[in-house]
Amino acid sequence: MSRQSYQIGVLGTGFAGTITGLILKQMGYEVVLVDRSRHPRFAIGESSTPIADRILAKLCDQYDLPELRPLTAYGSARQQSEHYRVGPKRGFSYFSHHSQPNHPKDPQTVSHSFDAGDREQQLLVAASQCEELSDTHWHRATVDHFIAQCAVRRGLDLLEDVDLRSIELETSSAWRLRGTHDDEELDLRVHFLIDATGRRSPLASSLHLPEETDQLRTQSGAVYGHFKDLDRSDTWFRHANTSDEHPFPCDDAAVHQITTTGWMWQLRFDHQITSCGWGLPRQYMPRPEEDLTIWWQKRIEEFPSLRQQFSDASVVAPEGGLQHVPRLQYLRKVISGRGWAMLPSSAGFIDPLHSSGIAHAMANIERLTALFPGAGALPSEACLHQYGKNMKHEFLWIDLLVSACYEALFDFRLFQRVCMWYFLAVIHYERQRLSGSQSPPAFLSANCQDLQTVIRKHLTDLPRREDGPLSRHQINRLNSDYREAMAPFNHADLLSTANHPFYQHTAAPGK
Numbered sequence: 001m002s003r004q005s006y007q008i009g010v011l012g013t014g015f016a017g018t019i020t021g022l023i024l025k026q027m028g029y030e031v032v033l034v035d036r037s038r039h040p041r042f043a044i045g046e047s048s049t050p051i052a053d054r055i056l057a058k059l060c061d062q063y064d065l066p067e068l069r070p071l072t073a074y075g076s077a078r079q080q081s082e083h084y085r086v087g088p089k090r091g092f093s094y095f096s097h098h099s100q101p102n103h104p105k106d107p108q109t110v111s112h113s114f115d116a117g118d119r120e121q122q123l124l125v126a127a128s129q130c131e132e133l134s135d136t137h138w139h140r141a142t143v144d145h146f147i148a149q150c151a152v153r154r155g156l157d158l159l160e161d162v163d164l165r166s167i168e169l170e171t172s173s174a175w176r177l178r179g180t181h182d183d184e185e186l187d188l189r190v191h192f193l194i195d196a197t198g199r200r201s202p203l204a205s206s207l208h209l210p211e212e213t214d215q216l217r218t219q220s221g222a223v224y225g226h227f228k229d230l231d232r233s234d235t236w237f238r239h240a241n242t243s244d245e246h247p248f249p250c251d252d253a254a255v256h257q258i259t260t261t262g263w264m265w266q267l268r269f270d271h272q273i274t275s276c277g278w279g280l281p282r283q284y285m286p287r288p289e290e291d292l293t294i295w296w297q298k299r300i301e302e303f304p305s306l307r308q309q310f311s312d313a314s315v316v317a318p319e320g321g322l323q324h325v326p327r328l329q330y331l332r333k334v335i336s337g338r339g340w341a342m343l344p345s346s347a348g349f350i351d352p353l354h355s356s357g358i359a360h361a362m363a364n365i366e367r368l369t370a371l372f373p374g375a376g377a378l379p380s381e382a383c384l385h386q387y388g389k390n391m392k393h394e395f396l397w398i399d400l401l402v403s404a405c406y407e408a409l410f411d412f413r414l415f416q417r418v419c420m421w422y423f424l425a426v427i428h429y430e431r432q433r434l435s436g437s438q439s440p441p442a443f444l445s446a447n448c449q450d451l452q453t454v455i456r457k458h459l460t461d462l463p464r465r466e467d468g469p470l471s472r473h474q475i476n477r478l479n480s481d482y483r484e485a486m487a488p489f490n491h492a493d494l495l496s497t498a499n500h501p502f503y504q505h506t507a508a509p510g511k
């Protein structure tokens, strides 16, 4: 095969790589997209947020990509069902379950791990005012396939089923990529490489990039898959007659089933498929040789309400059944350099808790593409260095917020309060963006020193699991301490007695 040349090569055609390629193509660059697999393929990371929607909408308008704009709200996305599948996400729902290892297995005996009549066992945070404007769960196989098809229609070359054997810096300004494509020899020359391939980044291997994962506090793994016929959580409330207080239908959300030893996400799509996965501190993960299906069954047996919910459910994707990542976190020491840059999925990852993944990818797509001056010119080394530095800072901030939530799992009332640190950072960031400053602020206000100082202080004083569940007095005290200290950033009256635990008015304007 003769050698082909492009200005930009994007490795990895998840939504992040492909949208980046599309933008650069719109700016006049010659772009090739390269992927090891072929669309449609299973992918995880499905929960969009108001920030993700807002950035994507801005990028669609700025770079004239109207075909992607329906993805920015559920009302428009659901009308595209001939192209891709989505589900409504009105906000975040959290329900606390108590382990009952020895509960009777007799189906006639009613046993619950979750008490639908108890407000203290729930937390609902709205992210939108109505279903039409709400965020969406992206069924990634079909969404990513659709975006890749858009790229091809816009004239990008998409090479799938590529096995990259080597990536070399041939001259100071050209990379040479060799391997096979559809079993034929591939020989590509590109002047700038963008890597959005994920954890096993081939660029990181070629450049022997070290990791700095030991800097991260969060230590969790996941077991996950797509299920059909999962019962809805609102069944519990209908039986208890207590759903009236909820600010939105609780299943039309990123649902978190919380236990003291980990949590489960449940993201519903419109075609009766639900993405489910356990996020667990590492010590509670299955052993390497353990059968995941048996492990899953055993784990939900401990929580009768979940067992009941899963009684008719079965795994439908991915093809190999339940998947398992022993530790989710990773962070590269270097994220960008002269002639190359990584998007977040290749640079690092913290945890699915609170769904920061898609939004963080969008924020960095926005920032990276803004570094390209157009007219064929490439970003300067200094800008790329700053890009990498900022992203690393953001990962460390997400890590801090998420690890605090894991540390608080032992007492759900504490967990509710610590989750508010995260929502506070999210809402503050939304405000900063809406205030219209020239360059986008750091993701989740990662550069806001005052907010960081307050949260770091409370993290140091966070009650520990070994001290056992907190008294009501301690919880009330913490609540008022957090509320007072965070007042300058608390734009949505979080932690107020009037709102807690059902937050209706947290949506950003226009959402």
Ligand SMILES: Cc1cc2nc3c(=O)[nH]c(=O)nc-3n(C[C@H](O)[C@H](O)[C@H](O)COP(=O)(O)OP(=O)(O)OC[C@H]3O[C@@H](n4cnc5c(N)ncnc54)[C@H](O)[C@@H]3O)c2cc1C
Binding pocket: 011, 012, 013, 014, 015, 016, 017, 034, 035, 036, 037, 043, 044, 045, 046, 047, 048, 162, 164, 196, 197, 198, 200, 201, 202, 222, 224, 265, 277, 325, 328, 343, 344, 345, 346, 349, 351, 352, 355, 356, 357, 358, 359, 361
């Ligand atoms: C268990 C888990 C749960 C998650 N949950 C959430 C969540 O709830 N919400 C959220 O927002 N985020 C979540 N994430 C994060 C989410 O996965 C990422 O944010 C998102 O997938 C990033 O998208 P992407 O397009 O950058 O990369 P990916 O979707 O990972 O796509 C990478 C692409 O690169 C290709 N590729 C891989 N290796 C090579 C190679 N050597 N050569 C060429 N191509 C290659 C792959 O085939 C794939 O198409 C989760 C992640 C994990 C692991």
